[in-house]
Amino acid sequence: MSEHNSNPSQDAAPEEVEAAMAANAAEELARLQAELAELKTKSAELADQFLRAKAEAENVRRRADEEVAKARKFGIESFAESLLPVCDSLDAALAIQQATPEQLREGASATLRQLASALERNKVVAINPAAGEKFDPNLHQAISMVPAQQEANTVVSVLQKGYLIADRILRPALVTVAQPQ
Numbered sequence: 684m685s686e687h688n689s690n691p692s693q694d695a696a697p698e699e700v701e702a703a704m705a706a707n708a709a710e711e712l713a714r715l716q717a718e719l720a721e722l723k724t725k726s727a728e729l730a731d732q733f734l735r736a737k738a739e740a741e742n743v744r745r746r747a748d749e750e751v752a753k754a755r756k757f758g759i760e761s762f763a764e765s766l767l768p769v770c771d772s773l774d775a776a777l778a779i780q781q782a783t784p785e786q787l788r789e790g791a792s793a794t795l796r797q798l799a800s801a802l803e804r805n806k807v808v809a810i811n812p813a814a815g816e817k818f819d820p821n822l823h824q825a826i827s828m829v830p831a832q833q834e835a836n837t838v839v840s841v842l843q844k845g846y847l848i849a850d851r852i853l854r855p856a857l858v859t860v861a862q863p864q
Contacts, residue, residue, distance in 0.1 A: 765801035772797055802846075810845030810856040812838045822847075824855040828862035835863040 772794040779786065799809075810822050816838045818825060822845060823838065831839045838858045845856030 762801075762805045765804050766798075769794055769798045769801060806849045807853065808847045810847060811841055812856060812858060814838060814840060818858070818860045822852065822855060823858045823860075825860045826857050828860050830864070831861040833861045835861050837861050 772790065776782070776787065776790040776794065779790075782790070802808075812819075812823060814837075815833050818836045818838055824845075826842055829839055831837075833839070837860065839861050840859050841856055842859065843857040846853040
């Protein structure tokens, strides 16, 4: 009985082995070339997607910059618009040649109400602490300390109102403060 070898390449002639190896190499080369072509296609697609995403990001950034520039340029427009009636009232008051003191006072009072309303609509709020209110260095600026019949470090009087704009100090209120006894 002859011994059967399980390795066919040992049974085959060297030419057959060489041909089989060449066929395997050709198949492997074809597979690698196909894989390379597929990877090149994917790479080109990804490069195209990257360029599109980059262009879109640049467009978004440019539009945002334009919006910020417009907001800076026209942000005051609403505020200025709300002040126009105040200007109109002052012009009308100055146009009256023989106004009485009562008329002037009434006109000034109405104009001040218009101005306060315009400021409030634009989130500008007065800081006008009441006498006896605790002194707050974040909102008030003490001009002097005076003897008073009230608790120390409380507001005695307001010399000039302060103002907040959207929770930010525009100007602190100028106040006198009760000194410790």
